[in-house]
Amino acid sequence: xxxxxxxxxxxxxxxxxxxxxxxxxxxxxxxxxxxxxxxxxxxxxxxxxxxxxxxxxxxxxxxxxxxxxxxxxxxxxxxx
Amino acid sequence: xxxxxxxxxxxxxxxxxxxxxxxxxxxxxxxxxxxxxxxxxxxxxxxxxxxxxxxxxxxxxxxxxxxxxxxxxxxxxxxxxxxxxxxxxxxxxxxxxxxxxxxxxxxxxxxxxxxxxxxxxxxxxxxxxxxxxxxxxxxxxxxxxxxxxxxxxxxxxxxxxxxxxxxxxxxxxxxxxxxxxxxxxxxxxxxxxxxxxxxxxxxxxxxxxxxxxxxxxxxxxxxxxxxxxxxxxxxxxxxxxxxxxxxxxxxxxxxxxxxxxxxxxxxxxxxxxxxxxxxxxxxxxxxxxxxxxxxxxxxxxxxxxxxxxxxxxxxxxxxxxxxxxxxxxxxxxxxxxxxxxxxxxxxxxxxxxxxxxxxxxxxxxxxxxxxxxxxxxxxxxxxxxxxxxxxxxxxxxxxxxxxxxxx
Numbered sequence: 001x002x003x004x005x006x007x008x009x010x011x012x013x014x015x016x017x018x019x020x021x022x023x024x025x026x027x028x029x030x031x032x033x034x035x036x037x038x039x040x041x042x043x044x045x046x047x048x049x050x051x052x053x054x055x056x057x058x059x060x061x062x063x064x065x066x067x068x069x070x071x072x073x074x075x076x077x078x079x080x
Numbered sequence: 081x082x083x084x085x086x087x088x089x090x091x092x093x094x095x096x097x098x099x100x101x102x103x104x105x106x107x108x109x110x111x112x113x114x115x116x117x118x119x120x121x122x123x124x125x126x127x128x129x130x131x132x133x134x135x136x137x138x139x140x141x142x143x144x145x146x147x148x149x150x151x152x153x154x155x156x157x158x159x160x161x162x163x164x165x166x167x168x169x170x171x172x173x174x175x176x177x178x179x180x181x182x183x184x185x186x187x188x189x190x191x192x193x194x195x196x197x198x199x200x201x202x203x204x205x206x207x208x209x210x211x212x213x214x215x216x217x218x219x220x221x222x223x224x225x226x227x228x229x230x231x232x233x234x235x236x237x238x239x240x241x242x243x244x245x246x247x248x249x250x251x252x253x254x255x256x257x258x259x260x261x262x263x264x265x266x267x268x269x270x271x272x273x274x275x276x277x278x279x280x281x282x283x284x285x286x287x288x289x290x291x292x293x294x295x296x297x298x299x300x301x302x303x304x305x306x307x308x309x310x311x312x313x314x315x316x317x318x319x320x321x322x323x324x325x326x327x328x329x330x331x332x333x334x335x336x337x338x339x340x341x342x343x344x345x346x347x348x349x350x351x352x353x354x355x356x357x358x359x360x361x362x363x364x365x366x367x368x369x370x371x372x373x374x375x376x377x378x379x380x381x382x383x384x385x386x387x388x389x390x391x392x393x394x395x396x397x398x399x400x401x402x403x404x405x406x407x408x409x410x411x412x413x414x415x416x417x418x419x420x421x422x423x424x425x426x427x428x429x430x431x432x433x434x435x436x437x438x439x440x441x442x443x444x445x446x447x448x449x450x451x452x453x454x455x456x457x458x459x460x461x462x463x464x465x466x467x468x469x470x471x472x473x474x475x476x477x478x479x480x481x482x483x484x485x486x487x
Contacts, residue, residue, distance in 0.1 A: 008216070008217055008219065009215065009216050009217075012216060012349075015353075015356055016356070018360070019356050019359045019360060019363070022359075022360060022363040022364065022367075023359060023362075023363045025363070025366070025367060025370070029367060029368070029371055032363070032364060032367045033364070036360055036363070036364040039356070039360045040357065040360060043353050043356050043357045043360070046349070046353050047350060047353045047354075049219070049245060050217065050243075050245055050346050050349055050350050050353075051245065051350070052244070052245040053244035053245065054244075054245075055239070055240070055244045055245060055246055055247050055248065056247045056248070057236060057247075057248045057250065058247075058248070058249050058250065059227065059249075059250050059251075059252060060222070060249050060250065060251045060270060060271065060274060062266075062270060067270060067273070067274055069249070072227070072248075072250055074236045074240070
């Protein structure tokens, strides 16, 4: 989860920049194709991250000042 | 009682009498008034006056009595006190020793809330400039609430359905009772220290104002204010606005609403990404289309030099056929001219002269034409060419002058 989040906003910014560059029409076709490919790749990976459904629910416990994670049973949430 | 025993009191004596009279006859009372000249001594005792339009009475509230006081005493506050009337000998003053005090009109708790709210507002805890923006997409969210409560169920359920890409770290706390505020404070700190999180939701389901009170405690408000991570406060139902709500970066009315913020963010991002994809496709197609148009235009302009080339070729063809004609004409002219020259030449040919009866005489063997008599002498062999045929002869005699011949 840490890897995703650190790059997600950067990726989004990069993608926005690519979209702007591409729509400006000021770059060569070769560059455009490269940017297009890169943009599509980023858009896909960002969408993929958002569409993922592998969420974890954990309980943060504290014992003697030490933090640790335990699995949290959220089957309750499924019922309702 | 007037004269018989003339007793002279000492000051302390009479003070004691007055004290006894007051304490016996008045004793413990309820008293209503407005606070003025409030002072909190370093000893922890409170000293103030209570007044109404016409009168004033001194009041003291000792540390052991004011220790559990929820609200702050301040000048101008209208209160109802319970206490006993007492005389303070050293100053010759009567006063009320306050045991309990309640604000008049509003509840003590409400007053405490208003007072704390005012204080925190003055300190800038609610300032918009301090509010942190939420991340574009919180992929991992910390939740401070009770693991057994309805709030966590609501949040988990909505996120599971709407944004299952979000990981959750729950820090379970008591959300009401005396320990609750301390636990909430600690949980906010712990989640900040845990790292790896994008956002914290501080939440509790609905309840009475008293139930939600922990979220009005100063340490909770300060923990939220000092949180490095953005905090969404989602406490209770619609009408309750807690200090947590006011301090938080974003506040919503219910736990479900907090979860919906995240779901909405996710959906908005997906839409944005789809938009980006569309723009990318459009731009690249546009770029290719433009180039195609340019190419077609260029092909057109390329065609015209070809045309020009053909034109030139035609021109050249014309010129070359003209040239052919000219050459032929020139040749014809030259031919005619050479013919006439040949005729002229023929007319001048010695042969044609011979046909008219002349002959040519040459000295043999070198066949040099003899034009002058000095060229020959007697005995030379001569060749004479006629119009038809030739003959060889020998020179017998030579004369300088034809007329001198005398045969």
